[in-house]
Amino acid sequence: MAAITITLPDGSSKELESGKSFSDFIQAQLPFLKEKALAVVLSDGRTVDLSFIPQANTTVKFLTFDDVEGKEVFHHSSAHLLGMAVQRLWPEARLTVGPVIENGPGFFFYDIDFGSTILTPEDLPKIEAEMAKIVKEDLVVKRWELSKEEAIEKFKKENEPYKVELIQGFDSASVSLYGQGEWYDLCRGPHVARTGQLKAFKLTAISGAYWKGDSKNKQLTRIYGVSFPTKKQLDEYIFLIEEAKKRDHRKLGKELDLFSFQDEAPGFPFWHPKGTVLWNTLASYIREECFRRSYQEIKTPAILNSSLWKKSGHWDNFKENMYFTDIDESEFAVKPMNCPGCCLIYKYHMHSYRELPLRFMELGNVHRHEMSGVLHGLFRVRAFTQDDAHIYAPLDKVESEVEDIIDFTFDVYKKFGFTEFKTFIATRPEKSQGSDEDWNLATQALHDALKKKGIEYGIKEGDGAFYGPKIEFNIKDSLGRLWQCGTVQIDFSMPSRFELDFTASDGKKHAPVMIHRAIYGSLERFIGILIEHFEGKFPLWLNPTQIRVLTVAEVHNDYAKEVYQDLVMQGFRVEIDLRNEKIGSKIRDSILKRSSYTLILGDKEKEAGSISFRRMGEEKTETVSRDGFLSVLKGDL
Numbered sequence: 001m002a003a004i005t006i007t008l009p010d011g012s013s014k015e016l017e018s019g020k021s022f023s024d025f026i027q028a029q030l031p032f033l034k035e036k037a038l039a040v041v042l043s044d045g046r047t048v049d050l051s052f053i054p055q056a057n058t059t060v061k062f063l064t065f066d067d068v069e070g071k072e073v074f075h076h077s078s079a080h081l082l083g084m085a086v087q088r089l090w091p092e093a094r095l096t097v098g099p100v101i102e103n104g105p106g107f108f109f110y111d112i113d114f115g116s117t118i119l120t121p122e123d124l125p126k127i128e129a130e131m132a133k134i135v136k137e138d139l140v141v142k143r144w145e146l147s148k149e150e151a152i153e154k155f156k157k158e159n160e161p162y163k164v165e166l167i168q169g170f171d172s173a174s175v176s177l178y179g180q181g182e183w184y185d186l187c188r189g190p191h192v193a194r195t196g197q198l199k200a201f202k203l204t205a206i207s208g209a210y211w212k213g214d215s216k217n218k219q220l221t222r223i224y225g226v227s228f229p230t231k232k233q234l235d236e237y238i239f240l241i242e243e244a245k246k247r248d249h250r251k252l253g254k255e256l257d258l259f260s261f262q263d264e265a266p267g268f269p270f271w272h273p274k275g276t277v278l279w280n281t282l283a284s285y286i287r288e289e290c291f292r293r294s295y296q297e298i299k300t301p302a303i304l305n306s307s308l309w310k311k312s313g314h315w316d317n318f319k320e321n322m323y324f325t326d327i328d329e330s331e332f333a334v335k336p337m338n339c340p341g342c343c344l345i346y347k348y349h350m351h352s353y354r355e356l357p358l359r360f361m362e363l364g365n366v367h368r369h370e371m372s373g374v375l376h377g378l379f380r381v382r383a384f385t386q387d388d389a390h391i392y393a394p395l396d397k398v399e400s401e402v403e404d405i406i407d408f409t410f411d412v413y414k415k416f417g418f419t420e421f422k423t424f425i426a427t428r429p430e431k432s433q434g435s436d437e438d439w440n441l442a443t444q445a446l447h448d449a450l451k452k453k454g455i456e457y458g459i460k461e462g463d464g465a466f467y468g469p470k471i472e473f474n475i476k477d478s479l480g481r482l483w484q485c486g487t488v489q490i491d492f493s494m495p496s497r498f499e500l501d502f503t504a505s506d507g508k509k510h511a512p513v514m515i516h517r518a519i520y521g522s523l524e525r526f527i528g529i530l531i532e533h534f535e536g537k538f539p540l541w542l543n544p545t546q547i548r549v550l551t552v553a554e555v556h557n558d559y560a561k562e563v564y565q566d567l568v569m570q571g572f573r574v575e576i577d578l579r580n581e582k583i584g585s586k587i588r589d590s591i592l593k594r595s596s597y598t599l600i601l602g603d604k605e606k607e608a609g610s611i612s613f614r615r616m617g618e619e620k621t622e623t624v625s626r627d628g629f630l631s632v633l634k635g636d637l
Contacts, residue, residue, distance in 0.1 A: 106224030138196030300341025
């Protein structure tokens with residue numbers, strides 16, 4: 001029989017003997033992938049196992065752990081490893097589903113009915129030991145298909161009622177099973193070729209979960225886990241997780257007395273004095289940067305008539321996330337976004353092409369209904385402030401405006417010490433408004449702007465806003481985690497819906513293009529990111545506690561008050577500790593409060609009119625004149 005032609009991503013082609021699998025192909029043609037390849041993407045878009053035998057010429061991409069899809073294969077196979085280990089230890093345990101997940105305490109989980117057995121965290125090492133045995137056995141992973149009826153009969157005999165229920169809900173005439181050794185499970189796959197590839201893993205948590213997410217159904221035991229190809233990768237991940245726990249913004253927010261959440265307003269942050277300083281510092285900085293770029297600040301009402309939200313499209317596309325109230329027998333909505341109010345301000349005046357682009361910025365407080373289960377500190381709240389801006393521009397100015405916004409965004413991120421970024425274009429979602437022509441034009445403008453700036457970017461299919469495509473900016477923090485913050489969105493729809501226009505040079509009326517942009521995204525969420533990025537050890541300009549003045553003894557209090565007042569008058573945020581405590585105790589307290597500078601004033605400093613200080617994170621004490629200390633501070637800003 002004729003050989004099969006396999007075309008690789010670089011365009012080169014190699015031959016595969018007919019009837020041979022992709023594993024055979026790697027063994028013969030690409031031995032460097034022998035330990036790395038996990039699955040194969042075919043030219044028709046299907047992802048298949050390495051044991052798959054191609055029947056026709058095809059272009060392929062071999063997936064490794066470096067690929068998102070490769071990680072999914074690896075983690076899904078790890079879930080099977082977990083399921084097999086559990087049923088070896090508890091043969092009466094009944095498996096339900098074991099998917100891959102992106103967020104949470106693991107990369108995968110398995111929901112299991114243990115019957116009368118109550119699993120505890122102390123059982124996890126026992127399961128891990130059994131998983132390690134299966135890895136050492138290096139079992140071949142096999143796939144086979146059965147008719148729907150055969151599969152139901154098979155799982156009935158095995159007393160697997162959850163699998164039977166799942167199969168009965170399938171529309172397909174056949175189903176696939178995957179097995180390793182004596183064990184098998186219902187699964188679409190694909191999976192790794194051998195259990196020996198799943199070398200490094202850890203079970204991370206146990207929780208309860210209802211079958212199919214319905215509280216009327218039986219509660220199951222959910223076991224979470226993480227896995228990697230090497231122990232080094234696993235160790236690095238565990239280190240980062242432990243580091244992230246120390247940096248958790250909810251924990252540090254409480255320790256530093258920045259904010260709180262109260263039972264009387266779940267999901268609505270309460271900003272304490274120091275947190276308010278932090279919030280105001282961020283607001284002042286972005287406001288000043290906007291003014292430097294010819295933005296004009298506006299403020300729009302928090303509650304607007306529902307007719308406005310119907311006109312803007314939010315009623316049809318965002319209603320389930322909004323809060324409503326009745327005023328004078330009319331329905332109003334608490335704003336979830338600032339853009340419709342901004343459109344009313346634009347519409348209030350007539351505009352000429354000479355004014356455009358017209359840039360409005362608003363630190364607008366918005367409210368969105370989030371389910372209680374997804375609330376998460378400052379990262380997911382029901383009320384937050386967007387550093388919003390809406391730019392009205394003629395079509396020929398859109399690309400240059402987007403380019404300026406890109407520069408603006410990166411300048412801001414670098415101010416906070418972020419230097420690594422990942423950028424995406426998010427395209428039209430299924431639930432959207434506007435014509436195909438407008439969406440294509442807007443999307444192309446984003447492509448062109450990023451290419452002109454020389455910025456590499458990925459595509460997030462269907463993740464755009466309902467009114468337009470967007471650029472998403474992701475920042476990488478000090479632990480290497482990516483956070484999606486800023487966005488740039490091009491909108492042809494809202495200007496049309498609000499009948500916005502300007503007089504062009506030809507004297508005719510034209511609709512402007514509306515560009516939505518945010519850089520922080522949400523001040524609340526951005527502050528949460530900064531707390532974890534800096535571990536609460538903010539740079540001087542941002543720190544709510546810039547300086548703490550400590551006295552060695554009560555006789556030094558008057559001099560300390562003089563120094564304190566002088567620094568306050570210079571515009572610094574200063575605290576003073578006059579307690580009759582040992583200086584060592586005061587210094588430890590200052591370290592816990594993460595003060596940028598700790599001043600220690602005793603006899604020597606009082607007599608010389610000098611200042612002894614320690615920088616945050618340092619044990620060395622320096623002594624300078626008071627003017628010298630001001631120079632140090634100004635050099636650090």
